[in-house]
Amino acid sequence: MSGPLMAQAATAPLRLGTSTPGGGFALYGETLERVLNAHAGRALLQAVPARGTAQNLELLARGELDAALVQGTVAGELLARIADGSASAGERGLSVLHAMYPSPGMLAVPATSSARRLEDLRGRPVVWGVRASGLVTLARQVFAALDLDIDRDFDPIYVDQAGQSPGLVASGRAAGLWGAGEGWPGFEQVARLPGGARFLAPAPAQLPRILARWPLLQALDVPAGTYPGITAPLPTVGSVNLILAPATLDGLRADAFVQAMAAAAPALRAALPQAAYSTLARTRAAAAAPRLLHPAVLRALAAGSLRSDSLRKASAPGDRLSV
Numbered sequence: 001m002s003g004p005l006m007a008q009a010a011t012a013p014l015r016l017g018t019s020t021p022g023g024g025f026a027l028y029g030e031t032l033e034r035v036l037n038a039h040a041g042r043a044l045l046q047a048v049p050a051r052g053t054a055q056n057l058e059l060l061a062r063g064e065l066d067a068a069l070v071q072g073t074v075a076g077e078l079l080a081r082i083a084d085g086s087a088s089a090g091e092r093g094l095s096v097l098h099a100m101y102p103s104p105g106m107l108a109v110p111a112t113s114s115a116r117r118l119e120d121l122r123g124r125p126v127v128w129g130v131r132a133s134g135l136v137t138l139a140r141q142v143f144a145a146l147d148l149d150i151d152r153d154f155d156p157i158y159v160d161q162a163g164q165s166p167g168l169v170a171s172g173r174a175a176g177l178w179g180a181g182e183g184w185p186g187f188e189q190v191a192r193l194p195g196g197a198r199f200l201a202p203a204p205a206q207l208p209r210i211l212a213r214w215p216l217l218q219a220l221d222v223p224a225g226t227y228p229g230i231t232a233p234l235p236t237v238g239s240v241n242l243i244l245a246p247a248t249l250d251g252l253r254a255d256a257f258v259q260a261m262a263a264a265a266p267a268l269r270a271a272l273p274q275a276a277y278s279t280l281a282r283t284r285a286a287a288a289a290p291r292l293l294h295p296a297v298l299r300a301l302a303a304g305s306l307r308s309d310s311l312r313k314a315s316a317p318g319d320r321l322s323v
Contacts, residue, residue, distance in 0.1 A: 017056035017068035022163020052133030071134020072239025099282035103180035104220035201236035254296035
């Protein structure tokens with residue numbers, strides 16, 4: 001590649017796979033694009049709509065994306081395969097470019113609903129989301145640990161775009177909506193329904209059973225006030241979503257992204273509260289071994305961008321996190 005072509009490639013925006021409109025990944029990716037590009041004064045990042053985790057990984061493998069937003073347990077399983085050498089050829093080169101935020105799983109129902117437990121919606125229509133999304137993966141894991149199948153034991157509804165889901169609850173066509181995370185657009189809309197919403201999570205006695213079945217999940221506390229209708233801390237399970245990228249992603253663009261995430265952190269937190277989790281310390285804690293981190297992250301660590309006391313404060317896998 002000639003000099004001008006190399007320079008053009010190095011300054012091309014990083015193509016980041018997100019989700020369908022109305023999804024949490026779409027909101028996060030679009031916020032990153034807006035905030036980081038404004039901070040850099042150029043097109044540093046391009047949020048690319050996709051169908052969520054599964055398609056993001058497919059597009060990443062085909063070289064149609066430079067980085068991708070990936071649901072936490074899917075990312076954890078993939079990283080475990082890379083670590084133990086069982087990863088496929090297309091997976092082996094992937095690495096952690098940045099931590100995103102935790103996604104605590106919950107069901108939202110209208111406040112007038114009689115449902116008080118997850119099991120109370122058995123046989124009723126529930127919106128699980130876009131089939132290829134990580135939220136559906138999380139739902140399958142949670143309910144499987146409770147000996148329930150989201151397709152067999154419920155009347156499942158899947159949508160083409162995440163933004164379609166809240167309307168199904170509002171119209172009465174669905175009894176509840178599965179989702180996760182702070183500031184999730186679907187939950188925000190259901191919580192604003194006339195009369196409000198109630199949020200359901202696994203019963204406290206069920207949490208150890210779920211975590212034993214799926215060790216990559218973590219115990220998460222959703223603080224009171226996260227959404228209208230959550231009046232006390234709500235214990236549940238979930239995982240930390242990650243941004244994955246090939247380790248071969250060119251250094252100039254990868255370095256620019258990692259540095260911008262740190263430099264624009266105050267503006268990013270102000271624009272999207274859940275992005276407060278997106279720190280270099282959390283990124284380091286997300287990888288079981290340094291070799292699973294992208295070289296740009298390792299360079300940032302080596303340059304002293306992360307203080308040792310920040311590392312000690314980062315929660316280790318298995319710790320209960322307050323979202």
